[in-house]
């Protein structure tokens with residue numbers, strides 16, 4: 438009898454595990470999505486100007502290609518009517534080499550006055566935050582050093598801080614996984630510095646509403662750096678938003694979701710509660726394709742996203758997140774300029790004007806751009 442009840446317990450435990458895995462599986466995002474729909478050039482009008490507010494330059498392994506990469510970017514900008522492009526160092530981690538800091542990028546883009554602006558911090562301050570991710574207290578000299586570094590970027594011409602990372606997935610072994618809470622003391626301090634200077638912070642942070650198994654997808658399996666479990670991170674993100682309402686926070690990559698949680702509904706809740714929150718739109722398919730902002734098959738912006746853009750017309754900008762390399766150089770990722778053009782063409786004209794030009798001009802304090 439005892440043996441029977443023990444095996445019943447084992448069976449019940451096994452069923453529970455199967456049930457939990459099943460629940461995780463139902464959350465598992467679709468992996469089949471690809472940028473596989475052709476866009477006919479005749480569908481694209483290029484008379485809608487926009488500012489592309491989140492991009493990177495790839496300088497090659499020796500870092501000497503930033504000038505040519507900037508020249509290449511200008512050629513594309515002229516083709517597509519991109520009036521201005523914001524370039525920032527990608528969010529970096531120790532041990533992955535230098536992928537470019539503000540001081541590598543800025544001289545390259547200065548050759549084209551008025552066409553580019555730069556953010557600083559992704560190649561230095563972001564590394565400092567992640568190296569100290571478990572520390573809760575920083576003394577005055579440490580904070581002074583952090584502030585000096587941040588303010589140096591601004592004094593040399595940066596228009597804000599980026600790209601920073603809370604949770605960032607690794608898509609290849611040479612691409613780091615990052616995880617730090619967005620209310621880390623140095624992020625809160627950075628928000629104060631940004632508020633003092635009226636400049637924005639650009640932060641990449643995958644949305645995780647509750648602890649979950651790491652999403653499974655072929656793209657993510659290319660890397661062995663990702664963990665098996667993701668911890669809830671939206672409470673920390675809200676703490677950052679609340680900390681200093683004068684700090685303008687750009688949550689990068691709206692419409693590119695890799696957890697299933699960055700929905701129009703979550704975006705609506707956060708935008709309603711946080712007047713200092715902005716979002717930059719990225720149209721590359723994420724792992725969770727249900728949260729894309731453009732339905733390529735139907736050529737429409739899904740109704741929940743369109744309603745969100747219409748209800749918060751001042752809070753969105755374009756940020757395609759492309760890496761520009763020298764012409765003929767290695768392309769790091771699929772290019773999404775055609776999709777972005779289609780998105781601009783699909784937006785109602787008043788929204789296209791705001792999202793394309795007016796919002797980024799205000800956010801980054803550009804004079805006379807629109």
Ligand SMILES: [Zn+2]
Pocket residue numbers: 600641689690758
């Ligand atoms: Zn990013």
